[in-house]
Amino acid sequence: MTEKTAGVQAQEVRPQTRIQRQKSAAILEAGLTVFSEAGFRGATLDRIAMEAGLSKPNLLYYFPSKEAIYEALLRELLDTWLDPLRAIDPCGEPVDEILDYVRRKLEMARDFPRESRLFANEILQGAPLIGPVLAGELRDMVDETARLIDGWIAERRLAPIDARHTIFSIWAQTQHYADFDVQVQAVLGGQDFDGAAAHLDTLFRRLLQR
The missing domain is CATH 1.10.10.60 (Homeodomain-like)
Structure with a gap:
């Protein structure tokens, strides 16, 4: 050298x-x-x-470059985005663990709306930068979580549900409040995360409980 x-x-x-x-x-x-x-x-x-x-x-x-800033933001965002999924405890009470995940995702929509919209924009563009992560680390984590949920179902601790589509539904129901903030505020006259939390708790609790 x-x-x-x-x-x-x-x-x-x-x-x-x-x-x-x-x-x-x-x-x-x-x-x-x-x-x-x-x-x-x-x-x-x-x-x-x-x-x-x-x-x-x-x-x-x-x-x-602009690309370098964008890539740095996405790297930070992805790690933050995956944290709530990592926090699901296999030893916990199944319904409570999934409802806690719903709550954490809604809190992220409330606390990190710009990050949520950045992620949504990347997805809408075809995920040119994070596509490999979506098909790699994210898919692996979803598969692992789905196996955990399927195990809870087999133990009769959860109602029979499709684990992966339930995870998709959680993403859709929570991130909506950040990605479609303008629409939500136009309809409600402002954001209502307390009301959203209560509604989603009832919605998913009814889905999950036997």
Whole structure:
């Protein structure tokens, strides 16, 4: 290895300073706002830089392209998105565990609406960046959860349901409140997550209980 190569590698692994971390976080926060509103195609580096309060050259020092910001956001999002599924406890009470999953997904729709819309936009575009994750890690986790639910059904601890379609229904029923926020607020005159939580608890409890 030459001295020049070693120097480049050392520079690549050097941790960011506090100010660099703050600016990177500001760019990602701005990117999240812009991508969730305009989608990937409609977003521009100029708009992201303006949202972050930085010049475009300063932004490009941290992220070389719009694609790099988008990919960084999706990587963070996917890990967060999978956490509620990972939290289902195989040793817990089946109905309670699934209802807790419903509650966690609704809380994510409430607390992370921009992230939900970013994910939805990526899916609507054919998932060009996260397609392999959907067919890999996500599919594996859904398969594992479905096997757990099927086991609970076999033990007569849950009503007979289609596990995978139940998971899809949970996603649809909870993420709707973020992805279709404008529609929900137009109909209700505002968001009502407490009412949604009570409704979904009743809905899925009736589906799950024997």
